[in-house]
Amino acid sequence: MALLESAPHAEDFLAPDFRLRDVIWDRDVSRDEVAGPHGMLVMFMCNHCPYVQRILDGIVAVGRDYQQSGVGIVAINPNDPAVVPEDSPERMRQLAHEKRFTFPYLFDPSQDTARAYGAVCTPEFMLFDRDLRLVWHGQFDDARPGNDRPVTGRDLRAALDALCLNRPIPEPPARSVGCSIKWRPA
Numbered sequence: 001m002a003l004l005e006s007a008p009h010a011e012d013f014l015a016p017d018f019r020l021r022d023v024i025w026d027r028d029v030s031r032d033e034v035a036g037p038h039g040m041l042v043m044f045m046c047n048h049c050p051y052v053q054r055i056l057d058g059i060v061a062v063g064r065d066y067q068q069s070g071v072g073i074v075a076i077n078p079n080d081p082a083v084v085p086e087d088s089p090e091r092m093r094q095l096a097h098e099k100r101f102t103f104p105y106l107f108d109p110s111q112d113t114a115r116a117y118g119a120v121c122t123p124e125f126m127l128f129d130r131d132l133r134l135v136w137h138g139q140f141d142d143a144r145p146g147n148d149r150p151v152t153g154r155d156l157r158a159a160l161d162a163l164c165l166n167r168p169i170p171e172p173p174a175r176s177v178g179c180s181i182k183w184r185p186a
Helices: 050-065 089-099 112-117 154-164
Strands: 003-005 019-022 027-030 039-044 071-077 105-107 124-129 134-138 177-180
Touching (some): 039 112, 039 154, 050 071, 050 089, 050 154, 050 177, 071 154, 089 105, 124 154, 134 154
Parallel strands (some): 039 071, 071 105
Antiparallel strands (some): 003 177, 019 027, 019 105, 039 124
């Protein structure tokens, strides 16, 4: 497991378009279908990463709690299942059903979407406003494998609340940290 920290983005970074397969409902989903009237939350995650596993119930709770908020929510798995079989679409579907995801769980087989978004780790959280401009890129909270801090989603929830209430978005206290994306061999 290679631990990485998310990379900073330009201030005027716009959410790139995508069309990826949702493993839950077995249909293609685009960026514009996900985006809500207030904006969009893009979460890069996977099944196997212990950093994702540690906060997964919290991620599911955020999806449920903000489902009607006007912010579209999507999770994207960029990992190569040839490298990590646990991250295959079949295993993604199993996890999504077991945990009762309320948001699409998309598979990025070419890894083009992850590259376009500049994602480097799982989990990684990017919040975009109604114009699809990146307004927040940070950690879920400070719970990590091996620490006893509670999983609250405090940092992401503060940003989501500010976006929904049209208030200034707080600076994230820290970047996302997690496992490196498992890239296909070049």
